[in-house]
Amino acid sequence: MLIRRATDLPSSELTPEGVYVNRRTFLAAAGAAAGAVGLGAIAGGLSPRALHAAVLGRQDPQAVGKPYGLQSDDKPTPWSDVTSYNNFYEFGTGKDEPIEMAKNFKPKPWTVKVDGLVGKPGDYQLEDFLKPSAIEDRIYRHRCVEAWSMVIPWRGIPLADVIKRAAPTAKAKYVEFTTLYDPKRMPGQQSGVLDWPYVEGLRLDEAMNPLTMLATGVYGRDLPNQNGAPLRLVVPWKYGFKGIKSIVRIRFVEQQPRNTWNIANPSEYGFYSNVNPEVDHPRWSQATERRLGLTGLDKLRRRKTLMFNGYVDQVGSMYAGMDLRKNY
Numbered sequence: 620m621l622i623r624r625a626t627d628l629p630s631s632e633l634t635p636e637g638v639y640v641n642r643r644t645f646l647a648a649a650g651a652a653a654g655a656v657g658l659g660a661i662a663g664g665l666s667p668r669a670l671h672a673a674v675l676g677r678q679d680p681q682a683v684g685k686p687y688g689l690q691s692d693d694k695p696t697p698w699s700d701v702t703s704y705n706n707f708y709e710f711g712t713g714k715d716e717p718i719e720m721a722k723n724f725k726p727k728p729w730t731v732k733v734d735g736l737v738g739k740p741g742d743y744q745l746e747d748f749l750k751p752s753a754i755e756d757r758i759y760r761h762r763c764v765e766a767w768s769m770v771i772p773w774r775g776i777p778l779a780d781v782i783k784r785a786a787p788t789a790k791a792k793y794v795e796f797t798t799l800y801d802p803k804r805m806p807g808q809q810s811g812v813l814d815w816p817y818v819e820g821l822r823l824d825e826a827m828n829p830l831t832m833l834a835t836g837v838y839g840r841d842l843p844n845q846n847g848a849p850l851r852l853v854v855p856w857k858y859g860f861k862g863i864k865s866i867v868r869i870r871f872v873e874q875q876p877r878n879t880w881n882i883a884n885p886s887e888y889g890f891y892s893n894v895n896p897e898v899d900h901p902r903w904s905q906a907t908e909r910r911l912g913l914t915g916l917d918k919l920r921r922r923k924t925l926m927f928n929g930y931v932d933q934v935g936s937m938y939a940g941m942d943l944r945k946n947y
């Protein structure tokens with residue numbers, strides 16, 4: 620990996636993982652919202668939160684869940700930011716696009732295939748797939764490779780539960796996850812911007828780590844489509860792109876699986892993708908981050924990024940002896 624010293628990324632949030640920016644949808648929606656509520660020409664200045672409230676009339680729900688690894692100044696990022704600022708290229712490359720483009724997506728019924736090197740492969744209806752596990756609410760830090768962060772109250776089950784039920788064989792060393800491939804329902808897949816379907820992977824011990832979740836909700840509600848309905852991965856010590864959305868297949872394999880962003884740009888995105896303030900992205904620093912959903916002076920303050928996103932105690936030992944510059 621090419622490692623260059625970089626200053627903080629300017630406008631990091633406007634640069635998707637290496638491709639391009641599309642603010643047209645957002646600006647059009649902002650214009651419409653302003654018209655509807657009589658705000659006139661200041662439309663372009665509406666925050667996603669204000670826009671959300673204006674268009675949908677929704678109040679932020681209360682965060683629910685047990686805090687994991689939070690610092691004293693980590694407050695849950697408002698629902699309106701969590702659900703309006705998303706990367707989900709199946710529904711557009713702009714972060715403001717998924718909320719709009721995914722709104723008619725139907726995540727039910729949903730089947731999950733469990734296969735590969737397991738004693739108990741199967742195709743499950745989502746309800747049956749989840750049912751044996753207790754649903755939990757957990758509040759995690761969330762750090763994107765583009766140097767923005769949130770604090771998200773997830774709802775879901777430990778991935779370890781699913782793995783134990785699948786009974787992997789001794790040969791299984793990795794877990795591969797695959798997103799739905801259905802270009803009619805996911806119009807972004809009609810473009811060649813990524814190799815479809817989106818795929819991700821974890822080493823088996825990472826997948827078994829008690830922090831790793833399969834999420835079905837945020838803020839105590841079912842996942843909004845733009846957040847990866849009805850089932851997505853949450854790995855809080857890794858960059859956000861490991862959190863593959865709308866999962867239809869979980870496969871146990873012997874070799875390290877390929878992962879979409881590594882396929883798209885191997886010099887910038889690796890397999891491990893652990894949050895690490897000491898290893899810069901080739902085009903920007905990873906030492907600090909910008910927290911979304913804040914106001915006033917807090918909004919301007921960059922915070923120091925923590926090793927493994929603040930989860931060293933829970934996950935550090937899995938990487939003992941590994942060169943984290945090589946295994947980025």
Ligand SMILES: Nc1nc2c(c(=O)[nH]1)N[C@H]1C(S)=C(S)[C@@H](COP(=O)(O)O)O[C@H]1N2
Pocket residue numbers: 636704705706707708709763764798817845846847858859860861862863864865
């Ligand atoms: N299927 C799929 N999963 C995906 C993506 C995607 O484009 N497609 N984007 C990833 C990226 S780059 C990030 S940062 C997170 C964003 O998740 P969030 O919208 O819940 O914050 O989803 C990840 N999962």
Ligand SMILES: [Mo]
Pocket residue numbers: 636706763764765859860
């Ligand atoms: Mo991302």
